[in-house]
Structure formats: structure tokens, C-alpha cells
Amino acid sequence: MSEIESLKQESRIFEPPADFVSNATISGMDTYRAMCSAAANDYEGFWAALARKNLSWHRPFTKTLDESEAPFYKWFEDGELNVSYNCLDRNLQNGNADKTAIIFEADDGKVTKLTYQELYERVCKFANGLKSLGIKKSDRVVIYMPMSIEGVVAMQACARIGATHSVVFGGFSAKSLQERIIDAGAVAVLTADQQVRGGKHLPLKAIVDEALALGGCEAVKHVVVYKRTGDAVKLTAGRDLWLHELVEKQAAACEPEWVSAEHPLFILYTSGSTGTPKGVQHSSGGYLLWAALTMKWVFDIKPADVFWCTADIGWVTGHTYIAYGPLAVGATQIVFEGIPTYPNAGRFWETIQKHKTSVFYTAPTAIRSLIKAADATPEVHPSKYDLSSLRLLGTVGEPINPEAWMWYYKNIGREKCPIVDTFWQTETGGHMISPLPGATPMVPGSCTLPLPGIMTAIVDEAGHDLPDGQGGILVVKRPWPAMIRTIWGDPERFKKSYFPEEFGGKLYLAGDGAIRNEKTGYFTITGRIDDVLNVSGHRMGTMEIESALVANPIVAEAAVVGKPDDTTGESICAFVVLKRSRPTGDEARQIAKELRDWVAKEIGPIAKPKEIRFGDNLPKTRSGKIMRRLLRVLAKNEEISQDISTLENPAILEQLKQAL
Numbered sequence: 107m108s109e110i111e112s113l114k115q116e117s118r119i120f121e122p123p124a125d126f127v128s129n130a131t132i133s134g135m136d137t138y139r140a141m142c143s144a145a146a147n148d149y150e151g152f153w154a155a156l157a158r159k160n161l162s163w164h165r166p167f168t169k170t171l172d173e174s175e176a177p178f179y180k181w182f183e184d185g186e187l188n189v190s191y192n193c194l195d196r197n198l199q200n201g202n203a204d205k206t207a208i209i210f211e212a213d214d215g216k217v218t219k220l221t222y223q224e225l226y227e228r229v230c231k232f233a234n235g236l237k238s239l240g241i242k243k244s245d246r247v248v249i250y251m252p253m254s255i256e257g258v259v260a261m262q263a264c265a266r267i268g269a270t271h272s273v274v275f276g277g278f279s280a281k282s283l284q285e286r287i288i289d290a291g292a293v294a295v296l297t298a299d300q301q302v303r304g305g306k307h308l309p310l311k312a313i314v315d316e317a318l319a320l321g322g323c324e325a326v327k328h329v330v331v332y333k334r335t336g337d338a339v340k341l342t343a344g345r346d347l348w349l350h351e352l353v354e355k356q357a358a359a360c361e362p363e364w365v366s367a368e369h370p371l372f373i374l375y376t377s378g379s380t381g382t383p384k385g386v387q388h389s390s391g392g393y394l395l396w397a398a399l400t401m402k403w404v405f406d407i408k409p410a411d412v413f414w415c416t417a418d419i420g421w422v423t424g425h426t427y428i429a430y431g432p433l434a435v436g437a438t439q440i441v442f443e444g445i446p447t448y449p450n451a452g453r454f455w456e457t458i459q460k461h462k463t464s465v466f467y468t469a470p471t472a473i474r475s476l477i478k479a480a481d482a483t484p485e486v487h488p489s490k491y492d493l494s495s496l497r498l499l500g501t502v503g504e505p506i507n508p509e510a511w512m513w514y515y516k517n518i519g520r521e522k523c524p525i526v527d528t529f530w531q532t533e534t535g536g537h538m539i540s541p542l543p544g545a546t547p548m549v550p551g552s553c554t555l556p557l558p559g560i561m562t563a564i565v566d567e568a569g570h571d572l573p574d575g576q577g578g579i580l581v582v583k584r585p586w587p588a589m590i591r592t593i594w595g596d597p598e599r600f601k602k603s604y605f606p607e608e609f610g611g612k613l614y615l616a617g618d619g620a621i622r623n624e625k626t627g628y629f630t631i632t633g634r635i636d637d638v639l640n641v642s643g644h645r646m647g648t649m650e651i652e653s654a655l656v657a658n659p660i661v662a663e664a665a666v667v668g669k670p671d672d673t674t675g676e677s678i679c680a681f682v683v684l685k686r687s688r689p690t691g692d693e694a695r696q697i698a699k700e701l702r703d704w705v706a707k708e709i710g711p712i713a714k715p716k717e718i719r720f721g722d723n724l725p726k727t728r729s730g731k732i733m734r735r736l737l738r739v740l741a742k743n744e745e746i747s748q749d750i751s752t753l754e755n756p757a758i759l760e761q762l763k764q765a766l
């Protein structure tokens with residue numbers, strides 16, 4: 107039985123615990139349904155009321171949704187606000203000045219705490235520092251920083267002055283960084299000397315230097331360096347400066363730059379099925395509204411909570427649920443520098459115990475690897491830790507298999523914490539389909555129901571609604587405030603990728619397949635329907651990896667497919683044809699290693715193929731099209747049962763069967 111088949115038959119249902127329900131922000135399914143009806147009856151009125159109630163506006167908006175240039179939707183456009191004002195100043199006015207905003211847990215376990223007042227001052231000084239360099243509203247600033255208080259401060263400082271940030275994950279290579287700097291047209295790069303992960307010091311500033319030296323980044327006038335480790339780095343006079351020197355003389359207050367709700371808060375690059383990564387552009391007002399609302403609805407955040415999202419600020423999860431959402435609702439949150447397995451695989455549980463974490467949000471891939479570790483090393487089994495502070499758990503980034511869900515529920519939540527399996531994407535800005543912890547009965551492996559106001563549906567290739575129980579294409583039928591606004595610099599690609607003509611240009615295409623249960627109406631995500639891979643919750647395009655491989659002078663052709671993996675969800679398998687004859691044995695292993703390192707240099711270590719197979723050719727149709735579906739079967743080491751009558755060179759399959 108396939109994974110999907112078994113999910114369809116998943117019949118275990120877990121009701122939200124009664125004491126959770128009685129205190130929940132959204133309590134009971136009747137409330138959920140009432141909210142959904144309110145949205146259905148008066149869509150704009152529903153969102154307008156929420157936006158007025160949950161955000162502070164410098165100038166109130168008069169029009170909620172502008173569809174005149176669909177699919178370039180605009181929300182609250184004539185309203186003015188500042189995101190950093192909403193995250194900081196508002197907390198000082200609400201009596202949260204002395205409340206802990208951030209508990210920073212360093213790689214080595216050292217703790218630094220910051221109140222909202224202190225965070226406000228840090229952000230203002232950083233913002234004034236950026237202004238002193240001439241950085242102003244609408245300038246783009248690339249942030250290549252580690253998980254740190256400074257990373258969050260940098261993002262908030264950009265928001266304060268109306269500069270649009272683009273955070274690049276610290277695991278991307280110099281070349282990937284350079285491409286993003288150029289595409290965004292950045293005028294400054296904010297970085298650190300190094301990052302510390304798992305006891306190791308890893309370079310950041312040196313990679314920025316390398317990226318800038320690759321050329322094309324002439325618009326970058328400043329590189330600001332946060333001193334994390336103090337190990338030697340080179341500073342280029344006139345361009346580079348230390349963050350501590352930049353901020354030391356700055357005033358601790360900075361008037362926020364009021365911007366339109368549609369002003370681009372950030373650009374975040376993500377992979378698509380074709381071409382180079384897309385710069386997903388997000389708004390200020392609609393985005394922040396949803397970041398705040400989902401903190402309240404999905405994470406049920408209360409004043410006493412200690413929230414911990416383990417994502418990196420380099421990904422969208424770290425934007426919405428570290429840099430913006432928790433601050434917008436005045437929460438206390440943990441910012442974690444390290445990795446789940448250092449100094450041992452009990453680190454997450456130890457940290458939950460240490461800081462009395464109450465709401466914990468992580469990725470299925472981390473859970474699966476910690477299950478293995480707990481089985482192998484009883485000392486780090488979660489039963490060894492006091493996890494009684496937890497009241498709610500969440501997952502994100504990839505489907506969670508029911509066994510991992512059950513383990514999480516029993517061993518971490520001790521059967522008293524609801525689990526919110528949150529489906530969303532870089533493009534959606536925040537959660538889309540998720541249980542509401544005080545309302546929705548949970549089914550392991552299902553992200554359950556769309557949030558109020560989110561009009562998800564499942565359609566066929568022609569865009570027609572499909573009946574429940576029949577798998578199809580996941581779409582969203584109405585625009586929502588936190589949605590992607592465009593692809594930076596490429597509006598045509600935005601339309602083609604997300605609102606294709608085949609669907610009448612009106613449906614948002616998520617790129618995922620989904621199926622809805624006939625009895626419950628619950629959604630289960632069946633995975634990407636395009637050439638996007640999900641490896642440990644990191645999103646990658648097969649095309650990008652193929653392009654990286656063929657950029658190597660010894661490679662003639664390459665095809666990349668995903669292969670199911672117990673821990674990482676999917677792993678990368680590359681089929682490669684060299685310009686020379688097909689290598690075998692030790693030589694093949696040596697070349698495979700060189701190619702893996704090559705990909706790490708071209709894109710970043712996260713894109714390294716786990717497996718490389720060499721052939722004299724790739725399986726192709728008579729018209730020369732690579733038959734990827736056959737490669738997917740070969741990667742799984744399964745026998746080919748499909749029709750191969752259109753295959754020009756069947757003999758090649760035998761060769762490609764052989765793993766190294």
C-alpha cells in the first residue's frame with residue numbers, strides 16, 4: 107500500500123484536549139465554522155475588520171481589496187503603517203516594555219535575553235546606522251547572517267526605514283549569494299564574520315567577499331559585519347565596516363518610515379520548477395496581518411507563552427514565525443543558533459526544559475532524525491527531560507508521516523498537546539491549511555482544514571473542482587492578504603507560475619497535489635506536482651541542480667530526480683553523462699565526490715546530490731526528451747513496469763540501475 111493509500115485510510119482521530127479548548131483563542135468547531143461563514147458572506151468586510159483590529163495604522167485604509175489589475179492584487183493599499191512600529195513601539199505602549207522579547211540560545215548554550223525595550227533600542231540604532239550610510243526607503247538590502255538577535259534586528263531595522271530586505275540562507279554558496287544580490291539590485295549586504303553551528307565556526311564574510319568578487323554587484327556600496335566569533339576576517343576599506351562601530355554613536359530612537367500597506371517588506375528567493383530562483387515579493391500590511399493572526403489562531407499565543415520556532419531566518423518560516431509574527435503579538439520567543447544534534451540529539455528537549463517552552467514548532471525531518479537518535483541513544487530520549495511546560499506542538503515544511511506524528515504526540519506532547527500540521531509556502535506568507543488547536547479534531551498526516559478566509563480547493567488539469575476522495579491539484583480560489591505580490595522584476599513569470607491561463611488566470615496554483623477525505627473534508631498534501639524537491643524541508647528545483655552539474659566542464663548531460671528518504675523526506679539523485687567515457691568503480695566514486703563538491707560550490711551544501719549514477723546516455727524519447735518518470739523508478743531501485751515503447755534507447759536502463 108502506498109503512503110497516500112494508507113493516509114486515505116488513516117482513521118485515528120484525536121480530539122483537542124478539553125482544557126486546551128476551554129482556554130483557546132478559537133474554541134470549538136462551531137466558532138471555526140462561524141468564522142468561515144463570515145468570510146464567505148462578506149469577504150472584504152471580514153478581512154477589513156481583522157486588519158483594523160490587529161494592526162496599528164498610521165493612516166487608515168479606505169479600500170480593502172483592489173482586483174483591478176488581477177492577479178496583481180492589492181490589499182489595504184491607501185493605508186499607511188510601519189511593520190517595525192507594529193512589532194516594537196506598539197509593545198512599549200501596551201505595557202510589554204520589560205517583557206522578554208527574545209531568549210537567545212547560542213550554539214554553546216550561552217543565553218542572552220532581551221526585553222522589548224532593549225530590542226526597540228537595538229533596532230532603532232541599527233536603523234539609524236543604515237540611514238547614516240545613505241540607505242533609504244525602497245533600497246534593497248541583502249542579509250546574509252546567522253541565527254542571532256542581530257539577524258532579527260537587521261530585518262526589523264530595514265522594515266523601520268522602509269528598505270526591502272532579502273535574506274539569503276547562510277548555507278548558500280558565494281555564487282547563489284551573488285545571483286541574489288544582482289537580481290535584487292542590493293545596495294548593501296549585512297553579514298557576520300562567521301556563524302557557529304554544532305561547535306564549528308563557518309565563514310560568512312569570506313563568502314560575501316567571494317560573491318562580490320564574482321562581479322556584477324557594483325551597486326553594493328556597504329558591507330556591515332556583525333562580529334560573532336572575532337576570528338580574523340578581511341575588511342575592505344571604504345566598503346566594509348563593523349556593526350558595533352556603526353551603531354555605537356547612533357540615537358536609540360528612530361522615527362519609523364510610514365509606508366503604504368503594499369510597500370515591499372521583503373523579497374525571498376525560492377526555487378521553482380524552471381530557471382533561476384524566484385524573488386518572492388511580499389507586502390507590508392497584508393503580510394503582517396496574517397503573521398499576527400496566525401500566531402493567535404494557529405499557535406493560540408497567550409501573554410505567558412514561550413514560543414520556539416526552530417527554523418532559520420533564511421527561510422520563510424523564520425521570517426513569519428521569528429522575525430515578525432511573534433513580535434507583532436508581543437510574545438516571548440527563543441532564537442536558537444545551533445543544530446538539533448549538538449552537543450547531542452537531546453538538544454531540543456533540553457532547551458525546551460531549560461526555557462520552559464510552551465509552544466514548539468519544528469520540521470518533520472528534524473522529528474524523524476531525533477526519533478532515530480532517541481532509539482539509538484537512550485540518554486537523549488525525550489522521556490529523560492521535563493517537557494511539562496509544553497502545551498502546543500507544530501510542524502511545517504513537508505508532509506509528516508503518521509508514525510512520526512504519533513511519536514511526536516506521545517513522546518513530546520505526552521498526549522496532552524494538540525499538534526498543528528501547518529501547510530503553507532514561501533508564496534503564501536503564512537499558514538494556509540492547519541488545524542486550529544482548540545477546535546479541529548486531528549488526524550495524523552493530515553493538515554486538516556483551510557484557515558478561515560482561505561479558499562482552498564482541489565481541481566483537475568482543466569481547473570474544475572474535483573469531488574472529495576479524488577486527488578488533484580491544490581489551488582486557492584480567492585486572493586488573501588499575505589499572498590505573494592509578484593516575482594521581483596519578473597511580473598510575467600509571476601502570472602505564468604501562479605495564475606496560469608489554463609486555469610483562467612484566477613486560481614492560485616500552489617504547485618502541490620492534494621486529496622480531500624470524503625468523510626471529514628480534510629486535506630492531505632500529496633507532494634509537489636512540479637519539478638521541485640523537498641529535502642529536509644528545504645525547497646530545491648531539479649533544474650537548478652541540473653544546471654549546476656552541466657556547468658562543470660566534464661559533464662555533458664544531467665537529470666536530477668527526487669527519491670523518497672526515511673529521514674530527509676526526499677533525497678537528490680542525479681543521473682550524469684560525462685563528456686568522456688562512463689566511469690566505473692573507484693574512479694566513478696572519485697568523480698561523483700568531485701561533482702557533489704561542485705554542486706555545493708555552485709548552489710550550496712544543501713543541494714548536494716546524495717547519489718550520482720553515470721550512464722553513456724539518459725533514457726530519451728525519439729524526440730530527445732529525457733524520460734524522468736523512468737529515472738524516478740530507477741532511483742528507487744524498483745523494477746520498471748511502465749510502458750517504455752516510446753523509449754529510444756532501452757538498453758541504457760540496465761546501466762543506470764546500478765548505484766555506485
Ligand code: WTA
Pocket residue numbers: 376421422423501502503504505506527528529530531532533553616617618631633634640643644645
Ligand atoms: C511543502 C515552507 C505537507 C509543500 C513553509 C509546499 C508541506 C512547500 C507542508 C513549500 C505541510 C510545507 N504538509 N507539505 N504541512 N508545509 N509543505 O516555500 O510542498 O519552503 O509547497 O515553505 O513545502 O516550501 P517553502
